[in-house]
Amino acid sequence: MTPVLERMEPNPFEGVDFGKLERSLQKPRTLFSLLMSAVVTGMTLLALIPLFSVVWMLFWRGGRKLSLALFTQLPPAPLEQGGGFGNAIAGTLIMVGLAALASVPAGILTAVFLAQARPENRLASATRFAAKVLTGFPSILAGVFAYGTVVLITGGFSAIAGGLALAILMLPTVTLTAEDALRMVPEKMKEAAIGMGATQTQTVWMVLLPTAMPGILTGVMLAVARAAGETAPLLFTALFSNYWPTRGAHVALMQPTASLAVLIYNFASMPFANQVEMAWAAALVLVLLVLVVNLAGQALSRRQVQQ
């Protein structure tokens, strides 16, 4: 051990006064640290200003109009007072539901494949690349795609077409976040399952997916939140309707369908005070809807963990 000591440089702390323990702003690094803390706090506050002003405006302008009638009545005609957007809420729920029904199982199973595939698997790399490209996909193109594949073939705007467009937008988010969540499952848990004599399928179903479920749900919620707010792809596909998405007593998926996003888009640009106020209220309802879905998802995943 002694040779190491001999090779050491002369004491680099020579002349440093270790007796001074008091905090002092005269020390440059203390001053710098304080300054940086102030900058970080200031920037955070700055970033919060637009966020809070949007939320505040939403509650301020939208909250005034909030009433039960909004949820039960149909949109008013120009110059008509009152009315609601119950059909748009129903339409948004139906189309986001359809989109989730299509994209969540497909996305999760794709993620299982990506997470289990070996690194040199070409198909996996190509799929992952495509999913990453799709995350930045302009949403209007998803609408154009659904227009070409569903609207033109079936001959009309429909909730199905809208659902497909939204599903295309949700798929990459669900897939990529689910893959991340699956990869976060510790290798030792996988080993434990395999060591118990679990097949690959059993390992995925009984260990990987349950363990990764909170992360997967987070991804699903993100995707749902995005899909619920999309307007452009719905303009080409579901269009809008002033009526309930039903035919007789049944839900009808093959007719033009209203949605909150398109309602906001339509009403916000109208020269009628009632419609503009309704657009504000619809925006608030949309935000609250997404919030409720998010909270529900979080509660669900928390229960999953405790089990």
Added chain:
Amino acid sequence: MSTGTAEVKEPPESPEAGDGVVIDCKIDKLFYGSFKAVRDTTIPVKKNKITAFIGPSGCGKSTVLRCLNRMNDLVRGFRFEGHVRYRGKDIYHPSIDPVAVRRYIGMVFQQPNPFATSIYNNVAFGLRLNGYKGDRHAKVESALKGAALWDEVKDKLHKSGLSLSGGQQQRLCIARAIATEPEVLLMDEPCSALDPIATRKIEELMTELKSRYTIAIVTHNLQQAQRVADQTGFLYVDTSEGGRTGYLVEFGESKQVFEAPQQKHTQEYISGAFS
């Protein structure tokens, strides 16, 4: 998915070797890719005995253990020459299903690795895998009792397995492994992440378990091998071919290996000349 319930309960009856050898392991060469990890290692694991593998780090003792239930299949580039006969059947024969092998030859790992689910579900995992139709509660209880954990957890079976202490987690993993009543338990340094008191508990448990199970254990703790093992194999690293290839130096009754080692390397290792 799980069709082999009946098989799992009753292992196929085939004549055992007369001297009670349950796993007859003979590794001629073992590669990871082009890296030769182990050579010339023959270890007979005997029924209701504890067989310990000792040796310095990197001597391949864990690798050898993981050969015994084909856990090495998960490692890319794994290649193996030799045989591992479980009750006379070569488990590396192409007709053998490695998944089925692992149901008879269970494993406890170095790091306690309970699933992120309740204590009960952890133990019931193997029962669910095999579609066990009988009284699950009774099985879970007896497995937890078998792992000396029942009294500590009986009032919180629904709590997460991850909420337990390290030693408890490891006993939970043992309970999980014995719930399906495998014939052999492989333990890969089961105490290396535990404190001395938890270690002592696991050691006592192993001694109790050997009346029902056959145990093979890897340990870097010589005292542990001396305390619990009936027979001991000493592996050492051979660097003569350039790489670091592990091989078996000496194998025998623990008493003999520790008190009267025949080989120079064994003597040096046991007397603490290197580690």
